Amino acid sequence: xxxxxxxxxxxxxxxxxxxxxxxxxxxxxxxxxxxxxxxxxxxxxxxxxxxxxxxxxxxxxxxxxxxxxxxxxxxxxxxxxxxxxxxxxxxxxxxxxxxxxxxxxxxxx
Numbered sequence: 001x002x003x004x005x006x007x008x009x010x011x012x013x014x015x016x017x018x019x020x021x022x023x024x025x026x027x028x029x030x031x032x033x034x035x036x037x038x039x040x041x042x043x044x045x046x047x048x049x050x051x052x053x054x055x056x057x058x059x060x061x062x063x064x065x066x067x068x069x070x071x072x073x074x075x076x077x078x079x080x081x082x083x084x085x086x087x088x089x090x091x092x093x094x095x096x097x098x099x100x101x102x103x104x105x106x107x108x109x
Contacts, residue, residue: 037085
């Protein structure tokens with residue numbers, strides 16, 4: 001019959017230590033947060049604009065001190081760019097495009 005005694009030895013347990021991160025690793029989150037606002041502005045897609053805002057906000061909040069030192073542009077600039085992308089996508093609601101004065105008829109479906 002197997003004994004119910006715990007056979008593990010606590011003094012032999014080695015605690016886990018995260019390996020140090022290399023500075024030259026590509027950060028996919030910051031890449032997405034800097035390219036998605038441009039995609040939202042080009043396509044004028046509001047959903048891409050909101051996703052870019054969330055991505056850039058997350059990358060700004062998760063920015064490490066090492067990333068702050070080595071990054072060429074600060075993370076709050078990507079938040080600003082995503083806000084500008086939202087402004088561009090919602091701009092036609094507040095200032096609709098002008099219709100040319102030459103045609104008054106509705107185009108056929």
